Amino acid sequence: xxxxxxxxxxxxxxxxxxxxxxxxxxxxxxxxxxxxxxxxxxxxxxxxxxxxxxxxxxxxxxxxxxxxxxxxxxxxxxxxxxxxxxxxxxxxxxxxxxxxxxxxxxxxxxxxxxxxxxxxxxxxxxxxxxxxxxxxxxxxxxxxxxxxxxxxxxxxxxxxxxxxxxxxxxxxxxxxxxxxxxxxxxxxxxxxxxxxxxxxxxxxxxxxxxxxxxxxxxxxxxxxxxxxxxxxxxxxxxxxxxxxxxxxxxxxxxxxxx
Ligand code: NAP
Numbered sequence: 001x002x003x004x005x006x007x008x009x010x011x012x013x014x015x016x017x018x019x020x021x022x023x024x025x026x027x028x029x030x031x032x033x034x035x036x037x038x039x040x041x042x043x044x045x046x047x048x049x050x051x052x053x054x055x056x057x058x059x060x061x062x063x064x065x066x067x068x069x070x071x072x073x074x075x076x077x078x079x080x081x082x083x084x085x086x087x088x089x090x091x092x093x094x095x096x097x098x099x100x101x102x103x104x105x106x107x108x109x110x111x112x113x114x115x116x117x118x119x120x121x122x123x124x125x126x127x128x129x130x131x132x133x134x135x136x137x138x139x140x141x142x143x144x145x146x147x148x149x150x151x152x153x154x155x156x157x158x159x160x161x162x163x164x165x166x167x168x169x170x171x172x173x174x175x176x177x178x179x180x181x182x183x184x185x186x187x188x189x190x191x192x193x194x195x196x197x198x199x200x201x202x203x204x205x206x207x208x209x210x211x212x213x214x215x216x217x218x219x220x221x222x223x224x225x226x227x228x229x230x231x232x233x234x235x236x237x238x239x240x241x242x243x244x245x246x247x248x249x250x251x252x253x254x255x256x257x258x
Contacts, residue, residue, distance in 0.1 A: 001230060001250035001257075005237055008246040013038065020046065029053050032072050038240035039071040041233075047110050054079040064117045065143070066110050069236040080239060083114035086232025087202070088122055094223050096167065096198050099123035104153070104161050104194075106187045107171035108136035111202055115171050116140060120147035128153045128161045132172070159192055166197040168215075175201065175209035186210040193218050204229050205258050230254050 002015035020028050025046055032040055042050050047066040051057060054067065055076040061067050067079035091098060103124045105115055108131035119127050127144075130153040131137035137152040144150050153161055162168060170187050177183040183206055193199065199215035204225035212222040233254075234245035 001233055001254045002237060004249050004253040005234075005246050008249045009241075009243060011241060011243075013241075022046075022049070025049060026053055029070075029077065032070060032077055033075045034072075035075075037072050039069065039077075039236075041236055042068055042070060044110065051079060053077075060084060060117070063147075064113045066113055068114075068232065069239060071239050080236070081114055082232040082235035082239070083111060083228070084118035084121070085235050086228045086230075087115050087118045089231035089235075090223060090227035091198075091200075093227050094198060094221060098167065100125050101166040101197075102126050102128075102164055103167040103169065104128045104130065104165040105169045105171055106130050107173075108133070108140045109171065109173075112140060112171040113143075115169055115202065116144055116150065117147070119167075119169075120144055120150060123148075124167075125149065126151070128157070128165075130158050130161070158188075162188065162192055163195055165194040168194050168197065168199045170199075170201040170203065170209070170211055173203065175206075175211055176203045177205045184210055186214060190214060193220060196220070198223065201225060202228055207258070226251070226255060226258070 006013045047068060050067050057079045061079045061081040064081045066081055069080040069082050071078045098119055101124050103119050105112060108129055126149045128151050129137040129141055141150045141152045172187045174185050174187040175183060193215055198221045200223045201209045201212050202225035203209050207224055212224060215222050230251045234247045234250055237245035
């Protein structure tokens with residue numbers, strides 16, 4: 001989608017995927033300081049590991065505790081996190097205003113940190129976090145305690161909290177289509193859905209996870225992870241090029257390639 005965006009705006013640049021072994025991270029980062037490099041995106045498992053190797057971090061990246069975008073400012077590397085902004089922009093597509101709403105988030109991994117930050121800074125009334133490993137949900141809730149009303153959920157509390165949620169977000173990898181994962185799984189037991197409201201799954205492949213199919217069958221509004229993916233990319237593109245990204249082109253190309 002980035003290459004399509006460069007082509008659309010006539011920018012002579014290209015985006016490529018690099019497989020970086022853990023031991024070579026510092027070496028690869030050094031190459032980003034070269035004058036002709038805009039920057040990079042960072043994915044698992046380097047989102048946290050890059051942080052001490054950068055010259056500056058935005059407040060957002062620091063608060064989230066992960067960097068997904070690096071910008072080369074004249075040889076100085078600045079770490080940003082555009083996942084939070086991407087998630088909030090995606091909610092706008094379905095006219096969901098988080099302020100004052102009850103949100104339940106499934107998962108407490110890297111993406112969950114950005115989604116939790118996004119929802120709390122956007123003013124949700126309450127954020128409840130459920131995770132397979134309860135201790136990680138508790139740690140995440142503690143981490144963001146100063147930003148609002150955020151609580152970890154136990155197995156016992158999950159059913160009731162989901163039922164009353166205005167927004168349910170899956171940030172776990174359950175249901176994704178990738179080697180080692182079963183795309184027919186849902187992070188929730190069948191029937192455990194909100195009574196009303198929006199169900200988001202930040203997984204983008206398959207386009208409709210089992211969770212979203214079940215939510216849709218129950219008459220709920222749903223959104224998959226594609227808009228978040230595109231909007232976090234569009235924000236990175238804007239930071240690198242200082243030009244607005246052609247999001248429709250990016251969306252079309254991303255959807256087609258998935
Ligand atoms: P991560 O840091 O590895 O976290 C994985 C999360 O999934 C953890 O909460 C983990 O729980 C949970 N989980 C994994 N397997 C599970 C299972 N079998 N049952 C229950 N819970 C399970 O990964 P991540 O970076 O947060 O990414 C999570 C998903 O979000 C991926 O599918 C990724 O593609 C997607 N994502 C989408 C976007 C987007 O732009 N749309 C952006 C980032 C990520 P434990 O703590 O118990 O292990």
